[in-house]
Amino acid sequence: MFRFLVCRGVTARAPQEGLSWFSSFNLSSRSIHSIPFATVDVEEISGSQPAEVHNLVQGKWKGSSSWNTLLDPLNGDPFIKVADVDEAGIQPYVESLSKCPKHGLHNPFKEPERYLLFGDISAKAAHMLSLPKVSDFFTRLIQRVAPKSYQQALGEVQVTQKFLENFSGDQVRFLARSFGIPGNHLGQQSHGFRWPYGPVAIITPFNFPLEIPALQLMGALYMGNKPILKVDSKVSIVMEQMMRLLHYCGLPVDDVDFINSDGKTMNKILLEANPRMTLFTGSSRVADKLAVDLKGRIKLEDAGFDWKILGPDVQEEDYVAWICDQDAYACSGQKCSAQSMLFMHENWSRTSLVSKIRDLAERRNLGDLTIGPVLTFTTEAMLEHMSKLLQIPGSKLLFGGEPLKNHSIPPIYGAIKPTAIYVPLEEILKKNTYELVTREIFGPFQIVTDYKRDQLPMVLDAVERMHAHLTAAVVSNDPLFLQEVIGNTVNGTTYAGLRARTTGAPQNHWFGPAGDPRGAGIGTPEAIKLVWSCHREIIYDVGPLPRHWEIPPST
Numbered sequence: 001m002f003r004f005l006v007c008r009g010v011t012a013r014a015p016q017e018g019l020s021w022f023s024s025f026n027l028s029s030r031s032i033h034s035i036p037f038a039t040v041d042v043e044e045i046s047g048s049q050p051a052e053v054h055n056l057v058q059g060k061w062k063g064s065s066s067w068n069t070l071l072d073p074l075n076g077d078p079f080i081k082v083a084d085v086d087e088a089g090i091q092p093y094v095e096s097l098s099k100c101p102k103h104g105l106h107n108p109f110k111e112p113e114r115y116l117l118f119g120d121i122s123a124k125a126a127h128m129l130s131l132p133k134v135s136d137f138f139t140r141l142i143q144r145v146a147p148k149s150y151q152q153a154l155g156e157v158q159v160t161q162k163f164l165e166n167f168s169g170d171q172v173r174f175l176a177r178s179f180g181i182p183g184n185h186l187g188q189q190s191h192g193f194r195w196p197y198g199p200v201a202i203i204t205p206f207n208f209p210l211e212i213p214a215l216q217l218m219g220a221l222y223m224g225n226k227p228i229l230k231v232d233s234k235v236s237i238v239m240e241q242m243m244r245l246l247h248y249c250g251l252p253v254d255d256v257d258f259i260n261s262d263g264k265t266m267n268k269i270l271l272e273a274n275p276r277m278t279l280f281t282g283s284s285r286v287a288d289k290l291a292v293d294l295k296g297r298i299k300l301e302d303a304g305f306d307w308k309i310l311g312p313d314v315q316e317e318d319y320v321a322w323i324c325d326q327d328a329y330a331c332s333g334q335k336c337s338a339q340s341m342l343f344m345h346e347n348w349s350r351t352s353l354v355s356k357i358r359d360l361a362e363r364r365n366l367g368d369l370t371i372g373p374v375l376t377f378t379t380e381a382m383l384e385h386m387s388k389l390l391q392i393p394g395s396k397l398l399f400g401g402e403p404l405k406n407h408s409i410p411p412i413y414g415a416i417k418p419t420a421i422y423v424p425l426e427e428i429l430k431k432n433t434y435e436l437v438t439r440e441i442f443g444p445f446q447i448v449t450d451y452k453r454d455q456l457p458m459v460l461d462a463v464e465r466m467h468a469h470l471t472a473a474v475v476s477n478d479p480l481f482l483q484e485v486i487g488n489t490v491n492g493t494t495y496a497g498l499r500a501r502t503t504g505a506p507q508n509h510w511f512g513p514a515g516d517p518r519g520a521g522i523g524t525p526e527a528i529k530l531v532w533s534c535h536r537e538i539i540y541d542v543g544p545l546p547r548h549w550e551i552p553p554s555t
């Protein structure tokens with residue numbers, strides 16, 4: 001992995017066209033030391049040289065009178081200053097959103113050229129992200145604010161790059177494909193169109209600083225909406241730089257507002273600006289509040305308490321153990337799709353699967369960020385949860401359960417070893433323990449249990465009672481077993497088969513919860529159309545009237 005320097009203070013350039021756009025960022029001839037859109041040098045951000053994150057409203061980047069200082073999650077240095085908008089400063093954002101009509105910035109009858117514009121922007125942005133120094137820039141920036149291994153952070157950049165490639169050229173206009181049905185008489189035809197909502201809001205969490213906001217933002221824009229984007233301030237520097245890249249690739253500067261604020265201020269903006277649709281990705285607690293506040297005009301990607309069921313056919317033990325380790329502990333367990341509960345068939349309990357998972361988990365280390373800080377739970381909170389679980393009869397610590405040692409992660413964040421706790425199935429199902437055992441701990445933490453051949457209905461009962469149905473894995477190549485588990489469950493993204501995993505949200509398949517009419521999706525054309533457009537039917541009825549038509553009797 002090579003390092004490079006970026007000139008501090010370089011501002012976003014005006015969009016340029018065609019060849020000149022490409023040659024203005026020609027790696028071989030011009031400076032390999034600069035990234036033309038970037039305003040930060042990822043390797044230089046530190047307590048002595050803190051980076052600044054700005055807001056964008058009505059086409060202008062703005063600072064703020066109050067700056068929120070972030071601590072480096074690896075050493076506690078105050079390393080990023082975020083221009084925080086407080087409740088007194090929301091008016092420009094409310095006004096900007098209110099200016100956008102309900103019929104959007106474009107639709108099939110208004111400025112259709114913009115569908116092509118977004119195909120072009122996507123092609124250019126995909127090209128930029130494919131350049132090694134740009135992809136390294138974003139990968140490292142992600143690592144600085146949401147510490148995860150280089151490979152995991154790079155994965156976000158690659159998914160975003162592929163997604164942008166997917167929606168290059170004419171693919172944006174194909175998203176707005178309409179259909180027509182012949183009518184009842186000459187001159188009548190009905191046409192179904194994908195229509196934008198107009199002013200919309202996007203709220204995203206800390207754990208995927210680039211992939212989630214970038215994919216949802218582009219989907220919103222493709223369909224003709226004007227979004228206000230709010231990313232968790234802890235990581236918003238990544239998307240701030242991505243906004244600058246998009247401007248560089250031709251995104252009109254007043255198409256998107258970008259805001260840094262706390263949740264309360266954002267809640268107020270939503271109530272005052274009244275976006276026609278809000279996409280919320282985050283915890284179920286906030287999701288449920290917003291669903292009420294916004295009177296249902298919302299789509300949700302909320303909490304994940306994701307399960308994996310190992311079926312009766314034991315095979316490829318090493319592979320299954322490796323996937324379990326990746327699913328539970330990559331990104332320190334801070335994926336919404338992380339494996340939270342593992343159900344092992346008794347045939348698997350007789351193998352050395354658990355000790356293999358433990359050995360793999362023990363390879364993880366802070367040096368390469370294969371384990372790292374937990375940003376929303378402290379060490380004490382996770383250990384306290386563990387001791388409550390260990391009071392359940394028959395439960396035991398399988399491995400982990402200790403704080404990480406020899407680190408300088410500040411105490412506002414958590415730092416524990418990858419942890420697995422065994423809880424007997426019968427105990428999990430008891431009314432007063434169920435809630436405790438199925439609480440989502442957004443860290444390197446999983447529950448393991450086992451079941452006997454005739455206890456599959458109990459396993460299915462346990463997963464039926466969960467409130468979030470995001471991802472799941474059924475690890476078996478027994479078609480009857482797969483059929484039974486899939487037919488009796490609902491999770492929106494379910495992997496089935498020997499190689500099944502719970503994590504993995506590439507751009508090539510739908511990712512989102514099921515079983516909830518508010519459920520959103522991300523990544524695919526279906527997800528974009530569902531989340532970011534509504535159906536509009538235009539019934540043409542132009543005549544002519546039948547010859548000798550007369551006014552009929554009233555009906």
Ligand SMILES: NC(=O)c1ccc[n+]([C@@H]2O[C@H](COP(=O)([O-])OP(=O)(O)OC[C@H]3O[C@@H](n4cnc5c(N)ncnc54)[C@H](O)[C@@H]3O)[C@@H](O)[C@H]2O)c1
Pocket residue numbers: 203204205206207208230231232233261262263264266267281282283284286287289290300301302303304335336337376440442470512513
């Ligand atoms: N389903 C998915 O695709 C998905 C993806 C990633 C994360 N998640 C979930 O997100 C959670 C972890 O993220 P988190 O702790 O940052 O979530 P969170 O709900 O605390 O915050 C998410 C975002 O909402 C904002 N926010 C908080 N209160 C708000 C309010 N009242 N009005 C408007 N905005 C508000 C936050 O500032 C942040 O930007 C986990 O539960 C995880 O499972 C889900």
